[in-house]
Amino acid sequence: MSRILAINPGSTSTKIAVFDDDREIFRHEITYRGADFAGMDRITDQLPRREADIEAALAGTFDPGSFDAVVGRGGLVGPVGPGGYEVDDDFLDVITNRPVLEHASNLGGPLAKALVTKFGVPGAHAYIYDPVTVDEMSDAARITGVAGIERKSIGHHLNMRAVARKLADAIDTPYEEASEIIVHLGGGSTACAISSGRMVDFVSDDEIMFSAERSGGVPIKELIALAGSMPLAELKSAVRGGGGLAGLLGTTDLREIESRIGAGDERAALVFEALALGIAKTIAALAASLKGEVDAIALTGGMARSELLLAAVRERAGWIAPIHAFGGEFEMEALALGARRIVLGKERAHHVRDYLRTTHD
Numbered sequence: 001m002s003r004i005l006a007i008n009p010g011s012t013s014t015k016i017a018v019f020d021d022d023r024e025i026f027r028h029e030i031t032y033r034g035a036d037f038a039g040m041d042r043i044t045d046q047l048p049r050r051e052a053d054i055e056a057a058l059a060g061t062f063d064p065g066s067f068d069a070v071v072g073r074g075g076l077v078g079p080v081g082p083g084g085y086e087v088d089d090d091f092l093d094v095i096t097n098r099p100v101l102e103h104a105s106n107l108g109g110p111l112a113k114a115l116v117t118k119f120g121v122p123g124a125h126a127y128i129y130d131p132v133t134v135d136e137m138s139d140a141a142r143i144t145g146v147a148g149i150e151r152k153s154i155g156h157h158l159n160m161r162a163v164a165r166k167l168a169d170a171i172d173t174p175y176e177e178a179s180e181i182i183v184h185l186g187g188g189s190t191a192c193a194i195s196s197g198r199m200v201d202f203v204s205d206d207e208i209m210f211s212a213e214r215s216g217g218v219p220i221k222e223l224i225a226l227a228g229s230m231p232l233a234e235l236k237s238a239v240r241g242g243g244g245l246a247g248l249l250g251t252t253d254l255r256e257i258e259s260r261i262g263a264g265d266e267r268a269a270l271v272f273e274a275l276a277l278g279i280a281k282t283i284a285a286l287a288a289s290l291k292g293e294v295d296a297i298a299l300t301g302g303m304a305r306s307e308l309l310l311a312a313v314r315e316r317a318g319w320i321a322p323i324h325a326f327g328g329e330f331e332m333e334a335l336a337l338g339a340r341r342i343v344l345g346k347e348r349a350h351h352v353r354d355y356l357r358t359t360h361d
C-alpha cells in the first residue's frame with residue numbers, strides 16, 4: 001500500500017488530500033482572506049503560514065513517518081514536459097528566485113518538500129506533477145505575428161491531462177491514440193488539443209474565450225490605447241482578476257448569472273451567450289490544430305457543471321465532435337495517482353535541470 005499526501009495551493013485556499021493507493025481517505029481545505037497575506041509581496045512569503053496550517057490540519061490524524069511521498073500542484077518553472085518532477089534544489093532555486101510568473105501554484109513544490117521532511121517515511125521524496133508550464137506545443141502553434149512574442153503554454157494542465165484520460169476511457173479509445181479537445185472552464189479558462197497523447201496546441205486565459213475573472217483575447221490596439229491612460233496595476237486587474245464575468249457583470253458566480261437570466265436580465269443573457277460563443281470558438285480553433293479529426297471534446301472545471309452553458313456550447317460546437325462534461329476538477333486525484341506511479345516505479349520522476357539546460361541557455 002502507498003500513502004500519498006497531495007497539496008494544492010490556490011490564491012484563496014490550500015486543499016490537501018491523503019490517498020491510500022487510489023482511495024481518498026482524507027480531505028481538508030484551508031481558506032484565506034486577503035488580509036492573511038497582507039504585506040507579503042512575493043508568493044513565497046506565504047510559505048511559513050501555509051505550511052503551519054497544513055501541519056495543524058494533519059496533526060492528530062497523521063504522525064511523522066506517514067507518507068511515502070508528498071506531491072504539490074506546481075508551479076511556473078518554465079516550459080517542461082508532462083509528468084512528475086522531483087522537488088530538488090534546482091527546482092526550488094527556480095521557483096523561489098525566477099519563476100515565470102507569481103502564482104499560488106509556485107507554493108506546491110516548496111510545501112511538498114517541507115511536509116515530506118516532517119511527515120515522510122525515511123527516504124520519501126517530494127514531487128510536483130503536470131505543472132502549469134507543461135509545454136508540448138507544435139512549433140507552428142507557437143508563432144505569433146509579432147517577432148519576439150511567442151504563444152505560451154501556461155494553464156490547467158494537471159486537470160486537463162487527467163480529464164483527457166477519462167475522456168479516452170469514455171469513448172473507449174486508448175489515450176495514446178485519441179484526438180481530443182479539453183476545455184477547462186473556471187476562474188481562468190484554458191484549453192488544449194491532444195493528438196496521440198501529446199498536447200499539440202493550447203489556448204491560454206488571455207486568448208479567445210473569457211472566463212469568470214479573466215479577459216480572454218481582447219483587441220490589441222484598444223488595449224494599447226488603454227495602457228496609455230490607465231495605471232499598469234489597474235490594467236492588469238482588468239484582464240486578470242477583474243476581467244471576464246467579474247468585469248462585465250460584477251460577479252464571478254455563474255450560478256448567480258443564471259438566476260439573473262431566469263429573472264429576465266437581458267444584459268446577463270447577452271454576456272452568457274458571449275461566454276458560450278468564446279468557448280465554442282476556442283474549440284473550433286483547436287479543431288483546426290487537429291485538422292478536423294476530433295474524436296471527442298471534454299468540458300471540465302466548475303462552469304462545466306452548468307447544464308445551460310453545456311447546451312449553449314453544444315449548439316455552437318457540437319458539430320465538431322461529441323461534447324462530454326466532467327464538471328469540477330480532478331487535481332487532487334491526478335496529483336496523488338501520479339506520485340503513486342512514481343513511488344511504485346511505474347513512472348520515472350524527471351528533474352527540472354534537464355529542461356533548464358535546453359530552454360534557459
Ligand SMILES: Nc1ncnc2c1ncn2[C@@H]1O[C@H](COP(=O)(O)OP(=O)(O)O)[C@@H](O)[C@H]1O
Nearest residue numbers: 186187188212252253254255301302303305306
Ligand atoms: N453547479 C454549477 N453551475 C453553474 N456554475 C457553476 C457551478 N459550480 C461552479 N460553477 C461556476 O464555476 C466557476 C468556478 O469554477 P472553478 O473551477 O471552481 O474555479 P477555480 O478556477 O476558482 O477553481 C464559477 O463561475 C462558479 O460560479
Ligand SMILES: CCCC(=O)OP(=O)(O)O
Nearest residue numbers: 103132154155156187188
Ligand atoms: C498559472 C496558470 C494556471 C492558472 O491560471 O490557474 P488558476 O486558474 O488556478 O489561477
